[in-house]
Amino acid sequence: MADVDAAKSLSGLLNGIARTLYYGESDVTEELLRRELYAHLSHEEFCALHERMRGLVKSIATADMDHAQLEAFLTAQTRRQGGGGVTADQAAALSRFWKSQRVRVRESLLAQSRWEPGLRGLSWRVDLRTAAGRGEEDPGGPVALMELELGRAGQVGPTPDSQFVCLEFDETKVNQLLEKMSDIQESIDGVAHRT
DSSP: OHHHHHHHHHHHHHHHHHHHHTSOOTTOOHHHHHHHHOTTSOHHHHHHHHHHHHHHHHHHHHHTOOHHHHHHHHHHHHHOOSTTSOOHHHHHHHHHHHHHHHHHHHHHHHHHHSOSSEEEEEEEEEEOOOOSSTTOOOOOOOEEEEEEEEEOTTOOSOOTTOEEEEEEEOHHHHHHHHHHHHHHHHHHHHHHHHO
C-alpha cells in the first residue's frame, strides 16, 4: 500500500512540475505540492526531491526523448552513485509520466519557442490610380495594397490583441518582394530536401 501511495505522490509531483513549467499554471506552487503530496517530508527533503525531479523532467523534455532514449537515460540514472540518481520506482514513474505527457509537453515547448505575434491573416488588392485633374499627365501605375493581421497563433478571426499593418507597393516594389519570396522559398526547399 505504501508503494502505491508513493507512486501516486510521485506521479502527482511530476504532473505538478509539468503544469508549472510547461502548461503555465502558476497556481501550482512548490509549497502546494509539498503540502498535498509530501507533508511527511521536511522542507529540505522535499526541495531536494522536487529539484531532482524537475531537473530530470527538464532534461527529458529538452531532449524530446523517445522510448529507447528514455529507457537508456533512466537506466543510467538508476545506476548513478550518490544522491543524484533515482530509484527503480522513480524511474518507472518518470517513464509512465513521459509516455502520457510527451506530446503535450512538446506542443507547449514549441508554442513557447514561437515568436509573437505571428501572421494570422493576409488580404490584398490592386488599385489603379486615376488622374486627379486635367493638368496631371501621369497618374502612376497600379498599386498593390496588402493588409497583414498579426496576433497570437491558434486564435481564429480578429481579436482585441490583433494588430493590422497596411502596406502599399508599386510595381517595382512588388517585383522586389517576389524576388525575396523566391529566395526564401529556395532556402526552405534546400533545408527541407536535406532532412
